[in-house]
Amino acid sequence: MSLILGSGSVGAQTVLLEAVEQGDSAKVREILSDKRARTTVNIADDQGQSPLLRATWLNHIDIARQLIRAGADVNQADAIHDSPYLLAGAQGRLEILRMTLENGADLRSVNRYGGTALIPAAEHGYVEVVRLLLKAGVDPNHVNYLGWTALHEAIVLSDGGPAHQEVLRLLIQAGADVNLPDRQGVRPLSLARQRSQTEMAEILEQAGARP
Missing domain, CATH: 1.25.40.20 (Ankyrin repeat-containing domain)
Known part of the structure; x- marks a missing residue:
């Protein structure tokens, strides 16, 4: 070395x-x-x-x-x-x-993908990590180089299971924009529906998400 x-x-x-x-x-x-x-x-x-x-x-x-x-x-x-x-x-x-x-x-530092610590934490479904970072004040609407926020990655790179459902709720409670489209112009609700993530879609709909 x-x-x-x-x-x-x-x-x-x-x-x-x-x-x-x-x-x-x-x-x-x-x-x-x-x-x-x-x-x-x-x-x-x-x-x-x-x-x-x-x-x-x-x-x-x-x-x-x-x-x-x-x-x-x-x-x-x-x-x-x-x-x-x-x-x-x-x-x-x-x-x-x-x-x-x-x-x-x-809190504003970013990784090689242009993402804050919150974005990969949301992707992996680390509920307590997401909770802690949001409490610390990390921006839930930060967009990385791929055009995704933490909310997008919690949908696109997950199976939509219980951990990611809780992450989604935490992000929404913290002010995540449920209608912010990705780089292709697709909104979170449509992304969830495309992946047959019924529970995720329901959470988004209850928060006012549009397809």
Whole structure:
């Protein structure tokens, strides 16, 4: 692994990244107990991934907490525009997401598809993640590079099951536009009907959606 060097030695940087990768919480705590070593907390590997981003990928909650307390940047993005905050939302890492929101997460930041953390969370049906992001103030009507909002993705990229039905309700309660068409000019109600998502269509109709 080649490293993008910051302050501190290459050896200290390598040890921290390896400890995170291995889920060695005690080793991470030992490294971060040395204030001089804390200068390595926002280092990155050759994909631009920081220790906190790796901890988020692996859902190492205690390690993520330690890194954030040591000053890890929750918005530090890698080469493909993933940050700990965005990734936590997209992968359903609820506890880490809470920590990023409490430590300066940029709610307007977007991933490589131009989507906020809310859009992939809605796609995957992560109900509690969607709830948390909406409460934090993420815009439910943000449109990504594909021309879709969180509401569109909750329909187009789902099976319309119970989790996505609840996501749809949460988005509507938060002010999602149920009549905003996609790039092809198709409204959410028509998208749901095309996919035989009867329950989703009923929820949209009750919210005033038009075909």
